[in-house]
Amino acid sequence: MNTATSPPITREAALQMDREDPLAAFRDRFAPLKEGALYMDGNSLGRQPNETGPIVSQALAAWRDEMIIAWREWIRVPRRIGDAIAQSIVEARPGEVIVGDSTSVNLYKAAAAAVGAQPGRRTLLTSDDNFPTDMYTLQSLAAQHALYLKVLPTDPVNGLDLQVLRAALDSDVALLALSHVAYRSGALLDMTAVTQMAHDCGALMLWDVSHSAGSVRVPLESSGADMAVGCTYKYLNGGPGAPSFVYVRASEQQRLRQPLWGWFGHREQFAMSDTFEPAEGIDSFLVGIPAILSTIAIEPGVRCTADAGIDRLQAKGQQLTELIITLADEWLAPCGFSVASPRDAARRGSHITLKHPRAKEFVRALIAQDVTPDFRPPDMIRLGPAPLYTRFVDVWDAMQQLRSLASKIS
Known part of the structure; x- marks a missing residue:
């Protein structure tokens, strides 16, 4: 994806990747984010599955109705x-x-x-x-x-x-x-x-x-x-x-x-x-x-x-992180950012780290715009697009927000 002769990755290209994503339906199994929010911190805290509330409520009901007898199952x-x-x-x-x-x-x-x-x-x-x-x-x-x-x-x-x-x-x-x-x-x-x-x-x-x-x-x-x-x-x-x-x-x-x-x-x-x-x-x-x-x-x-399967999750995680690297090289490198994760997809997990001397400032500004990454001192921004629920267009939009901030802050 990331070569000197590759054309720029457009938002429409990211949307097309979502249309072709075999894991796309899994996003609907998680509680929705508020309108416009982008969550890039699944490597720190995952989102809430829709089933979580009901299953915990069942346990609360068992505690209320059966009390200690419920330990037979618990x-x-x-x-x-x-x-x-x-x-x-x-x-x-x-x-x-x-x-x-x-x-x-x-x-x-x-x-x-x-x-x-x-x-x-x-x-x-x-x-x-x-x-x-x-x-x-x-x-x-x-x-x-x-x-x-x-x-x-x-x-x-x-x-x-x-x-x-x-x-x-x-x-x-x-x-x-x-x-x-x-x-x-x-x-x-x-x-x-x-x-x-x-x-x-x-x-x-x-x-x-x-x-x-x-x-x-x-x-x-x-x-x-x-x-x-x-x-x-x-x-x-x-x-x-x-x-x-x-x-x-x-x-x-x-x-x-x-x-x-x-x-x-x-x-x-x-x-x-x-x-x-x-x-x-x-x-x-x-x-x-x-x-x-x-x-x-x-x-x-x-x-x-x-249900999603680890092999499919790993494959999508590699694609999501490759998209981050490609956009970082194209948009952010001129603003002083560098990629601090392995470029070989087989040598990395499902998050990418970007380095910048003002990383903490960028993270605060992103969060103020409802884009959630995380910061690791002294100068690292971690982006963790969990493959179960993160779309390719989410990554594109989050990177576009960071690009916009970089043009103002750097």
Whole structure:
């Protein structure tokens, strides 16, 4: 799409892309935006599916009418939604994914379980483009257990160089913990290649798939990944603060014991035993009572994503982000903007980052005009056109708004 000889992309061309879009009908499964609003932040918080209100209302009615008896159904919700995520979102098997707690808490549980299963190994390995909460969690774990946290440098656009990673992996590494898609640049790592490199030196592999689940293929099963965590409020549209999920490969569940022992992770939770005995399988990664209302709210977005299909979503995400790059080169580069995401569609997730010294000012001005991107310091504008509900003409219009502002502000 983006070549020196290509004609300018017109608004009519964007509308034609929408007419040909096989996912166009999915937009109608989400609550409409107010007239004229453009939402380019689906990589931070997804929009509300139409089914969410009714399904949460049903849970409220069950609470009102059945009260504690409703737990007969509610108790199965974390596993039921976990299985749905496993089968349609992240390429895993039933019984390998469960929903509950925040991404930060699940990351801690998974990382601590890995450390406990690797006695004698003293190094945790990550990269400097990992999400801040991942870094804090690993710093905490290293401090608690007198471990060494090694942080690898990355290219700010293209992410982690696999040769740099290979050189850092040795027999002292207990855990390699990385983000599948970099939260700033959108750089996408090769999950299979990286996991194999970790396993070759005897390390366990933990992926944060928060910026990839629901937008690109997440091949946990075929890559051999040991563990993963992911949030549900971005591309899975579960709502603000929706509980996250944790994946543990079935063959590793017996030896990977998470450190937060709570009664919902007990083998017989209602026996009220004074001694903890972990539940079999993925249920051992639960801790306390699940947040039922917010967990149930995840289900419509997961179902919608499954119906659309990850391969189709990834293909459309690549087209949407390619359109942003093309328009940025044509319209915004002369105004001092640069593309800070990989240009190779196979190497990026579903968001694009633009850099400009006055990025924060541009984001504020866009929001004032009902165009919603987000800002990442010091100078980055992230545009996340979620493929489930974003039209190509939405991208064209949002970029046109930014172009208009650039002519005034730059």
